[in-house]
Amino acid sequence: MAEGDLPRMSPEKLAATLETPFPPPILDVRGGAAYAAGSVPGAINAGRQPEGFLPDPRVRRVVLILPPEADAAVAAAWAARIGPDTEVVILDGGFEGWLARGGTIERPGGPYVRPGTIPFTIPRGLCEMNDPAQEFR
């Protein structure tokens, strides 16, 4: 992979970074289909086109997951879009490198509900549960 002069991060380093408080955002730019099949935990689908992405202006460091065919020009276009005040780091080896290292993957879908979209009850308190708790002795 040729991503120009942008710094790189190994999959091992990224795995360690994910264990730190507030790791940098991970932008998966391989496209929606690839993202939907699974990505690095916490990565967002940033789309495939740099001009179709709006970055958070507060962020000062991001990790890019490029598609395997991406060249230096693609990497540079993303870095330009994200802005000169933000450090852009390339995941070395891309998503394939992450998999080869044995990295875990996540698929889209968060643990939340959108009020107004499905009916649900907000419980009043834990005594309503009545399920057995795990026992510690």
Place this chain on the structure above:
Amino acid sequence: MRWWRMPLLLLTLAATPAVAEECAACHPREAAAFAASAMATAAASPAFRDEWTHNGRNPACLGCHAPSGGAGVICRDCHDADHHPVARLPVVATCARCHDAPGEVAVRSFLAGPAAGQGRQCLDCHASGDGGHGFAGPSRPGFLDGIARVTLNARRAGDGWTLVATIAHTAGHDVPGGTTGRSVWLEVVGYDGAGKVRFRDHARFGWVRTPDGEWKDLLLRVGKIAIVEVADAGRMGVRRIEAALLYLRDAGHVDGMSNQRKVLLDKAGLNLPDE
């Protein structure tokens, strides 16, 4: 409450200080700090009394809210006061007696998360006050400061924009911990070019019970980044998106929650281009 039960309750509540004074004579700092904690009045708070009464005054609830009777937890509920000097507590296991309870996964998620593997334990965050017996939680002002961070990004989707928000937190367990009624809300508001609100969108993290009776712990996972997408975020002429992450200490909708019962964890904004 029936009128004839009131004297019995008052008598029970009044018994608590006498028990605590046994320890306070030699451990005044710890006793004073604990007396000011929510645990010391866990069975006397209006929220608990309302819910307990609503649920038929189930005595099992008192197993955690007042194990020895009285207004709440007392020293010997955690410490073995029959063998003095008391042995040092296994902290996590002791907390788990009640904080790994039906509807609360604080200890379980802590044990499954990175904090436990790093050798941290409950008191690293929750100990406060003299002698570390204040047991701070979300009700303590400033306790949640800096605990969570939101980012806002957007990507093209057809002719519009899809907002992509991420939420990360540094708590040692799933958030919210505590009882099932608490929740965290991401409130996304879209403003048009004149600053008028064009839409509000919400994502709620917390326990829910679906119409078929199933309970789901839809919490902010420990050590994980949550992602919330809002489709067509530029609709109705929206040019600016603002998002607020709010912690609600009571059950209910964010719109109806008083400012005293919700805490702003973080906020972020993103401008959409004029087109």
